[in-house]
Amino acid sequence: MALSDKKYAQRIEAAFAKYPDKRSAVMPLLYLAQEEYGWVSPEGIQEVADLCDMDPTQVKSIAGFYTMYSEKPKGKYWLQVCTDLACALRGADEFYEQLKAELRVDDGGTTEDGLFTVEHVMCLAACDKAPMLQCNFHFMENLDMDKMRAWIAEKRAEAAKTKK
């Protein structure tokens, strides 16, 4: 059991301490499972179910209901671009098309080097800073393709360095 690793003990305890009911910890624990496995894998689902005294099917349905739990492995950088109305009025659709072309992937696709997964999402509450995206849950705002190309090159260089 990987969530049984010591490094998670404190956070699991803190999650349970928040609520009068074990089941309420299912969402924070799913985040931990995703952190451990890179996605909510079957092992992760089972471990969360055991911890919360739930059926794995129930945990899986929770994981499937929300967009921030990934049901398949993702690239190292998970880029979720808002293409909703307010962002689209400020060029988010064009930005998203260019970003996909730059990385040569389709919607939801992952680059061959396993570095970037790209998908479009609904409003992220940063409409005044469009185009924007969230990368592994951190916001990147007021973007354009020049900024993105520089950022992508930087991440690729970092990855190449760690490989060596």
Add this chain to the structure above:
Amino acid sequence: MQHILLRGRDIPDIWKFDVYVKNGGYEAFKKALGMEPKAVIDEVKASNLRGRGGAGFPTGLKWSFIPQSEPVKYVAVNADESETGTFKDREIMETNPHQLIEGALICAWAIQAKAVYIYLRGEFWDLAHDLDKRIEEARQAGFIGQNIQGTGWSCEVHTHLGAGAYICGEESALLNSLEGKLGQPRVRPPFPAQKGGGLYGEPTVVNNVETLTNVPWIIANGADAYKKIGTEQSAGPKIFCVSGHVVKPGNYELPLGITLRELLYDHAGGVPDGKAMKAILPSGGSGPIIPATDAVLDTPLTYEDLGKIGSILGSASIIVMDETVDITWVAAKVTKFFKHESCGKCTPCREGTYWLDKVLDRIMAGQARLSDIELIDSIAKNMQGVTLCALGDFAANPIIYTIKNFRDDFMQHVQKAENKPAPRTRQAAPAGD
């Protein structure tokens, strides 16, 4: 104007506990602790504060529904901010978090709650972790925990992260999500304020972030002072989120009752590149869209006046569209949002958004038929008022009001499709021209 809510604009460091306290922070909470809980509710009632999440329900009245005889009660703070075009709660929590915590604590004292849960949308990941630190500061100072300020009353404050579902901003879905269940709305009654209807079945007040952030000022300065801001039926300041085709998109904290023209031209700088303003969504994707006529622009931004022109104030997330925007495209875009965000529980919403999206895709692909306009209008009207929560109505609005107010935009798609000659019957172009 000094800000009441976005005080980080005037005092950039006010997110820090000591700076907040130096500027009068937590004094209102201490004052409230010296009052009878019922007196606190009465003061908020008298202020005419209305819910800032969208529904505009009177806040004090909501608090007064909580049965005091019940031993366990909760406060749930709705920080799920997911309506297209809304980004006000985020700025409050980023730049003035202690005022939200203080407002939530005053509410908790007023209803004698055992705990406060702040439900943040999952995308506010960094923000939630910062907020945890601010909560800890308030705890260290003795404002949270056991026997608060010697009153004998104990209360905890926790954050809870959602994980990407618009529906969890609906109060009963939010409570389900907090309980570790699917974030789907509940059948009401019982309402959250009643036994059996709230969090873990206990009476619960669910209030929006901005609503609660108003409360410390009301307790500190009194309901009468608060009512002097805004209009009689729409009291207080409001944060207007302005996005889309304006020169300066962003949050604007202004008294309720200023006109759309003042907000969009004087404050937000008007439409870029000298273009004309065509349409306004005053309440994000879910409210009725209205044409940017002079009469509309001169309408005061209040709960009552926006109703008179066929729209709603809602959460005041104002999306502006210039003359180049095809409103059919807007309908299609917003419909994709609701199709994705429908939780799937009620058939009219789940199926309705699916078929609306399909027909709109056909229209946008150049295959519009005249009958499509009536078809989507009819689908939308059959979604209204027949679902457990308002999402079904929200999803119908973008169709009904785009057709009602911008029918020509739809007709252009129909005419374009009808005029498009079928490839086989195409005549050769006349020579020499």
